Amino acid sequence: MKLDQLLQDIPFHHEDPPKFDEVVIHGLTDSSHRVEPGFLFVAISGYQLDGHAYIQDAINNGAAAIIGEKDYQVTKVPYIQVPNSKQALGILGRNYYQNPASHKIMIGITGTNGKTTTSYLVKHILENMGYTCSLLGTIQNVINGEYSKTVNTTPNALTLNQLIDKSDDEVVIMEASSHGLAEYRLEGLNFDLCLFTNLTHEHLDYHGSIDQYYEVKKALFRKLKPNGTAVINSDDAYGEQLAKELKQDGLRTYTLGMSAANDLQILEHLSVDPPSCRFKGHHIHTLHSPMAGIHNLYNTLQAYAAAMQLDGEAETVLESIRGFPGVPGRFTTYSLKNGATVVVDYAHTADAVFNCLQTVQEAEAKKITHIFGFRGNRDQTKRQEMMNITAEMSDQFILTMDDLNGVPQGDMEQVLTSYLNHTKFGQGELIPDRTLAIKTAIDNSKPGEWIVITGKGHEEYTQSYSLPTYTDEDTVNYVRKNEISEAN
Template sequence: MQASKLINSLKFKQVVPGSYEDFRVSLLTQDTREIIDNSVFIAIKGAVVDGHTLVKTALKKGAKMIIAQEQVETGSIPVVYVQDTKRAMAVLSSYFYAGSSQALRVVGVTGTNGKTTVTHIVEAIFRAHGEKTGLIGTMYRKIGDEILKTKNTTPDIITLQRTLNKMVERGVSTVSMEVSSIALIQGRVWGIDFDVAVFTNLTRDHLDYHKTMANYAHAKSLLFSQLGNSYAHNSDGKIAVLNIDDPIGRQLEHDTAAQILTYGIKQAAMIRATNIEIHSQGTDFDLQLFEQKWHLRVKMVGLFNVYNILAAFAAAYASGLEPSAIIQTLEAFPGVKGRLQLISSPTKVAAIVDYSHTPDGLLNALETINDFVKGKVFCVVGCGGDRDHGKRPKMAQIACNYSDYPIFTSDNPRSEEPQAIINDMLQGVPQGRTVATFVNRKEAIQAAINQACPGDIVLIAGKGHEDYQIIGAHKYHFDDVEEAQAALKIKEQES
């Protein structure tokens, strides 16, 4: 694409100098590490780094045009000045990558808990339907069977548009995407044409960023208020899938112009689960769609997974799939790595690894385990450093109230002292209650499994699918599943 054509997508701009030698753009980027000859570099004012200070580096590496919102020195290289480079980046990336989301069915999922599970179930449903699928989320980006690493739950807008463009080129028809609250506030999904938007729930998380629950709820609402405002007769229209058992879900009905499909368990939703029975092998329940009803036996355990299944069913149904075909996939779906992932052992001690890093997530996991455990419950849990301090005592209290043996340890301490984080957690321990503490997460997991007896379950909470631990400024390999398997193996050998 020619540079002149690219920047013409920006309605309001000043180009300095007014005339320049046009060129074919090789790359659009905000990252100087990516730059090649004939790149266009966008200077973004970030929380840590101001891209305007990197313009000289970008020019040395081959950038041939700069997009900026502050004065920069570039010699003879043209600068396009705009009011807001983040907004310009959204417009430019959509234009450069041909608005790829418009050629795809895009299902966006937002909420505190359940995003990863719902997006994976949605992907499985459409794959079983014979479509080539894409997935973007916390664990990775996925194009068909190819898995690409990701830094954030929702990537920056250029990475996102670039990924969607690759999906179109490779024949993907449906993509399921996790949409984080921070991404919504930062405009990382501006220009993405969502067809279905799903809301799971809202509980305490990310208050280090949003400061208040009202701000957090507003961030989530942006996905629905930006879901289009047209009932065009030549399209299927936009659909908002809302959990109306959550007060915010009911509020979102007023924040969107899209057609609404509700789901729930407690309220009289359009899609509802009844007669729920949770057991160690999965969950049985009746799924009701208006006046139709089916009995399901799924392999995932827990009430919150029933909500996740309802959300995924609703998204697929809203997209035009037949209920019977959707249900067939739901009953075969094995679950997601690090989401109530069961690790069994001949010792009859079981470990469960779960990404329950919020108070509500931890409560859901422990309540689910308590529904079917035969023995005692051990809970190994920590809290992340440089994140919301307020949830630390809350998670500690939940661990004490819903497990027999709470063990506090490190999660990703980042720049904080691990023991200081544990001390914050100890403030939530009820008077007279005893807990064990291990700064070393590996030792905590080993101690829990060593103490457990046949019939007991050890919940290892917080990190789930993650295969690393961030200590200080360094990232080290660490996988809760691997550590649990190793500890169970040792226990088996000793017995």
Template sequence: MRLKDVLAGVPLLSFNGDETEDIQGIAYSSKNAQPGFLFAALKGVKKDGIEYVEEALLNGAVAVFSDQAKPENFPKTWVQVSDPREALALSSANFYSHPSQKMKVIGITGTKGKTTITYILEEILKKSSFTPGVIGTISYRGPGMNVPAALTTPEALDIQRILGEMHAHGVTHCFMEVSSHALDLKRVIGIEFDVVVFVNLSGDHLDYHQTMEKYFEAKKRLFFLNHKKRTAVVNGDDPWGKKLIMQLSKGTKTYGLEPGAMVRGENFVLNEKGIEVTVIYPEGQLSVSSPLLGKPNLYNILASMAVALTLNLPISAIQKGIASLTGVPGRFEKIENSLGLHVFVDYAHTDDALKNLLETVRELNPKRIILVFGAGGDRDKTKRPRMGEAAGTLSDWAIITSDNPRSEDPLAIISDIEKGIKKTGTQNYEIIPDRRAAIEHALSIGEKGDYILVAGKGHEDYQILGDKTIHFDDAEVIREILEARGGI
């Protein structure tokens, strides 16, 4: 593709070189540059792509774009753009021939529930005559593709490549988790969304966004991207959802439990077997059953149904799809055993998510709730004492351990959490910094009828200790320990 066509629609400040240059590919990492490539010099948190232009040229790049003016005596084509991240998103969409225009793309944003909603919608699609693809926290998957996810929402170039591959394999609908980071970093500019979904908002990523208002503003961008007419689906029960609804057009579809929601849950039953709910919607009502547990999943079901109805998917497929999803990796994932223990792994890594998890389990009438949890290093520190407070208030026994300490001292993180747990006045907790030892201890003190919750990492199969990343999978560790005890 000619460079001129790759850059179509990209706001340029200056152009020095050959616009007919034949571009073979785009790279934002100099290591990935090859002969005939366009190199995008992006500013990162720690490094600036401008420092890697020389390496990109050595690897064969024939053109570069940056927000800086052309260096003296630069031997190749130099394009100065106003915003390199926007330029990467738009040029990537051009290079891959706008795959989002050739399928339905549904973007889902919010703090909690995005992953589960993509799984429910994927099941609904499988029960219909359509073919789903998913880009999300756990994996990027579709026909002929199942790649573990490095980021919830990949870089703009990678999203367009994945969408292109999905289209080539016959995907008709792509369900995409859209993170606040991705919106802030303009990764989804150039994607033509058909439906955009707001799930909820609670404290997370405040190390990055600083305030809840800025976090909301980042999420909100999904609803005002590009100019294509799209349908917004919003949780009308969420306070931030209510705020968003006030700013959107009249065509917004709402879901929830409160009166006035267009897709509304009524007469619901939540127990250890799952969820039963009657869903009222403009054209009628539907009785829905799901083996998923707890009120957060009730909201995930309502969100999924609102999207499915917006997409005019068959009612029978909606009902069967919701009923067929037995679980999501690392999302209140049950670890079966023969010891009478109810053991779950969950991704809850914020105070609000931890509170929701514990409240969900409390409604299942447990004998005791034994909680193993920690908090990630180099991330929002303000949530740590609040997580401790939730644990002290809502669990019967809490074990504070390490999560991903990264560059921080694990004991310092644990101390931050302990401040919150002490605030509740409980003595029912202990500190075991080694995560495996903490899990092993929780399983050893568990009795028949107890609920043992291992929270924080969910589907992750690694632990970051300093500058090392080791293999660590909570579910795998639990199964190993239970197997050694003859419990599996």
């Protein structure tokens, strides 16, 4: 592809775009190590590394042209300066792969909690409707029926276009994280449906304030195609605000919630376990959530609404929902031989922890033991609220290690100890080894009690522990197996 074709729609640092009609590009990358002869290298200014420092390496490896955002003198190959290299990478990726998203039904899902669950629900429903679906998200990527692990919830812009180009599926369902939106990873993509689940206290160490966090989330909806639709949970305060602003801008919106002003109105909640409701769209229907918790009822309603925007038939969609198998690491339950129950959940925000513990309370647990920790170098402003919630809603809690992210374990133990010393409610203890914290809770459990393990869900441990296990689910199964063996 000629360089001029790649540069189409790229904003340049200078008003007059350069002309490079004779330069042919054979590949595109933002890693100097992956540069091959004829490649275009995009220098990205990152948090730890600055791609501009590797421009000469890229040239030595055969780069035919360089794009960067800093003043830089290059003599052997063209250097094109742009205002924002990350933004440029998205447009370049779209151009290089000839806008693969334009041939798909694109569905983007954003919000603090519920993105993964909603994405799996949407995929399940649409596949029952006859669509083939790719899924790009937190747990894994699924493309052409093949599964692969993910590094980030939202991959970088170049990888996204590569994945979409690889997909032969009709629909691409994508989790859109706030980091991904802020880092321009979705630049150049346009969506047929954008879903908003909710917005609560999270990632403020990165975004600075809840209002800035909201503005980043809202950016997804600026990527709707001309006939695209926003599906919004208006029972969330920020969702209500988002719907109002999008309507003012003339964008198509479909809202769900308790108010009669919604396109899908929740008329009444019929039961708590499992959660269900009567709602009114064109007609009155009853929806039974396949998962515990009122928060999952909203996730299910959003998936229903998304399917209806793609010409789903109400009864067929509702029947499909009843057969949903669940999501790995999202309120996964295990029954112990002694009659206790264990829950493994990804909840790592105050709101998600509240929903998780509330669901267990509604199951009439005789006692709730909550096991969780805090991630190092992550949003510290949410920690006290999480402590308050678990202290009020659980009978016992165990603080343990989560991902340290470079923080020395001794320092994190001091942090956890300080929270224990200032907790006014409930009984808490510190067991730093996560696997031993889980084993201790299971060993001490009794019939009718629940053990809730939050924060990791499907994720693998990033440090070694005493038991030979790699995830919370793995640890629970290991202890259960030994429990059964000892009982025999």
